[in-house]
Amino acid sequence: MPGPVLEFWYDFASTYSYLAAMRIEAAAEEAGVKVHWRPFLLGPIFAAQGWTTSPFNLFPDKGRYMWRDMEREAARLGVPFCRPDPFPQNSLLAARVALVGLDQGWTPAFTKAVFAAEFGKSRNISDPAALSIVLTDLGLDAGAVMEQAQAEANKARLRRIGEEAQLRGIFGAPCFVAEDRELFWGNDRLERALDWATARARHSDVPV
Amino acid sequence: MPGPVLEFWYDFASTYSYLAAMRIEAAAEEAGVKVHWRPFLLGPIFAAQGWTTSPFNLFPDKGRYMWRDMEREAARLGVPFCRPDPFPQNSLLAARVALVGLDQGWTPAFTKAVFAAEFGKSRNISDPAALSIVLTDLGLDAGAVMEQAQAEANKARLRRIGEEAQLRGIFGAPCFVAEDRELFWGNDRLERALDWATARARHSDVPV
Structure with a gap:
């Protein structure tokens, strides 16, 4: 019988997605929930609301608060934190690369390493060289992966995932989506x- | 020696302020923290960002999510929840009345009763009659309180509190502000x- 599943929707430019990525595996394992990693781009969703950049840039008080809150929350979780420059980073290439890993199983490791480089070491994740270092450190053939990432089929896949995000009512990141489409x-x-995911899985065990 | 203090900034129209108001007293008592209630108006702060109504109305996906999240969170806290119509409610009069109670000690009871009427019984809190019922139920002279609420000095006091909110970088509600101005x-x-408030109070016990 399949156990509970939760989708983890994240954007590599998103500060709170970083925190979620660093802790979701341990939390999900403890809860007995399988995680499906869903890298996507917030940019088109923000653009549809008329925003040309992150709301943290558009609304300065909200932005100031977020940076302070991230400092506190990162310290609480015991993860490093520095403010990326520029913010938000262009996350297109990282998202494309992360998609390639979904079929090969290395997306979680890649995602955590990219977030750690971006928010822990101030690396610019729009730089293909920065992502190649991450891939190589994971024992992957960076050149081959980059080529797959930039293939038309993979670009189209990322666009489809973005459309799926909008259909599901996703308006920010991170989001968690249960099998019944319940959104958090x-x-x-x-x-x-x-x-929610575990309670739902228990209920679906009951014959209807 | 004075114990830890926390300011609780809330707007009567704000959904999550309702949840915070219903639980802050028990949580603060358990933590040994004294709460200063700070009713204020979000409207001028939103207007300064170019928003003419609640962001939950301006951004439909965010709004849909909030209503669902409020349902879940209210159920979790064991408080009733219904969607006010119109939303947001005009909270000006309720805020003015709540200010009157600060000097007389009934602001917490009034605040909880107004929120319960608004989000539990779909009462329109911009209606003076609805607020008078709340005041009368608290054993107060509703007519006298209403007169004080609408006096020029009290109106000016609410405007000053609004300016203070902006100075403190408050951009939404509820907010909690510690004595060192740390904002949550x-x-x-x-x-x-x-x-934060209790840790700070412990540190300030240490002679510098």
């Missing part, structure tokens, strides 16, 4: 999403 | 804010 937004909602 | 935004951050 924000790193703060991870535990509630895991609870 | 959202019902989800209440526990962190209480932790």
